[in-house]
Amino acid sequence: MSITKVFAPAKVNLTLHVTGQRRDGYHLLDSLVVFADVGDRITVMPADQNRLEVIGPRAKGVPTDGTNLVARAANLFGVPVHIVLSKHLPAAAGIGGGSSDAAATILALSDMVGDTRLPEGVADLGADVRVCLMRQAARMRGIGEDVAPCPGLPPLYAVLANPGVDVPTPEVFQALENKQNQPLPKRIPQGMKTGPFIDWLATQRNDLEAPAIARSPVIQEVLKTLSDLPGVRLARMSGSGATCFALFETEDAAQAGATALTQSQPDWWVEAAKLS
Numbered sequence: 313m314s315i316t317k318v319f320a321p322a323k324v325n326l327t328l329h330v331t332g333q334r335r336d337g338y339h340l341l342d343s344l345v346v347f348a349d350v351g352d353r354i355t356v357m358p359a360d361q362n363r364l365e366v367i368g369p370r371a372k373g374v375p376t377d378g379t380n381l382v383a384r385a386a387n388l389f390g391v392p393v394h395i396v397l398s399k400h401l402p403a404a405a406g407i408g409g410g411s412s413d414a415a416a417t418i419l420a421l422s423d424m425v426g427d428t429r430l431p432e433g434v435a436d437l438g439a440d441v442r443v444c445l446m447r448q449a450a451r452m453r454g455i456g457e458d459v460a461p462c463p464g465l466p467p468l469y470a471v472l473a474n475p476g477v478d479v480p481t482p483e484v485f486q487a488l489e490n491k492q493n494q495p496l497p498k499r500i501p502q503g504m505k506t507g508p509f510i511d512w513l514a515t516q517r518n519d520l521e522a523p524a525i526a527r528s529p530v531i532q533e534v535l536k537t538l539s540d541l542p543g544v545r546l547a548r549m550s551g552s553g554a555t556c557f558a559l560f561e562t563e564d565a566a567q568a569g570a571t572a573l574t575q576s577q578p579d580w581w582v583e584a585a586k587l588s
């Protein structure tokens with residue numbers, strides 16, 4: 313067994329429609345999910361006993377004990393490992409940091425033990441872990457367990473922005489007033505160019521935006537600031553917030569937007585990213 317390194321990309325919900333609620337309280341979703349080329353990094357090494365180190369620019373406040381989703385994912389394999397988690401994504405931010413870290417850990421451990429079957433207990437790690445295991449554009453339904461690849465999307469260039477407020481997912485779902493909303497259309501458009509595809513996205517929704525803004529009004533300010541960037545085509549929130557994304561038609565426009573936003577909002581987490 314050798315050292316395994318896996319990238320844990322940020323997850324972005326391009327759309328997030330809440331279509332119902334189960335008896336156990338979990339909400340039914342219909343979401344178009346893509347992944348960014350920014351994310352965390354996981355290194356897994358064989359060891360005599362379990363050890364987790366959390367390092368990197370966004371390590372502050374992330375648990376280093378058995379509650380970390382990386383530790384919980386590794387425990388499913390019953391093999392002692394030393395894991396170094398390098399955090400670059402903000403936590404509790406709607407971009408699946410913990411879920412993507414857990415998925416990356418599962419992929420690393422599967423590779424290490426030479427067994428690609430998923431261990432029991434993956435679902436208990438969180439609703440987003442399934443889609444994060446896919447690491448490619450996908451339509452996510454059910455409470456997150458029903459995932460299908462969504463090929464044929466055009467390249468999307470984004471600015472991701474987080475104002476630094478933690479937004480706990482359960483609070484946002486609880487604050488959602490109307491739980492029965494329209495799903496996405498039966499077919500997600502394929503083969504469109506970037507501009508028309510963004511126009512189509514603008515006709516869809518993130519139903520958690522309003523309750524997230526009610527809890528953390530700064531999200532409205534993030535959306536407004538993103539909408540005012542030159543060349544921006546659409547600004548929306550990802551997941552349960554507070555991270556929002558702005559979409560552009562070219563990589564250069566997204567880069568310029570990120571540079572301008574970093575200067576005007578030096579306290580926000582800002583990244584230019586390609587989404588796919």
Ligand SMILES: C[C@](O)(CO)[C@H](O)COP(=O)(O)OP(=O)(O)OC[C@H]1O[C@@H](n2ccc(N)nc2=O)[C@H](O)[C@@H]1O
Pocket residue numbers: 325328337338339340341343406408411437438439440441454455456481482485551552
């Ligand atoms: C909002 C999304 O980020 C969209 O991708 C996800 O649905 C949330 O995924 P996650 O953070 O992995 O969520 P979990 O850790 O499984 O759930 C956190 C809490 O969010 C609420 N929750 C989550 C998923 C879902 N389909 N319905 C819910 O009501 C529940 O209160 C749950 O206790």
Ligand SMILES: Nc1ncnc2c1ncn2[C@@H]1O[C@H](COP(=O)(O)OP(=O)(O)OP(=O)(O)O)[C@@H](O)[C@H]1O
Pocket residue numbers: 374375379380381382397402403404405406407408409410411413414440479481551552553
């Ligand atoms: N590896 C991890 N990285 C970040 N947070 C973690 C991790 N493991 C456990 N946590 C805990 O999980 C909480 C939620 O963090 P996470 O980054 O998964 O956000 P999220 O907004 O729930 O993501 P999602 O987009 O899936 O809703 C954090 O407040 C933190 O205490």
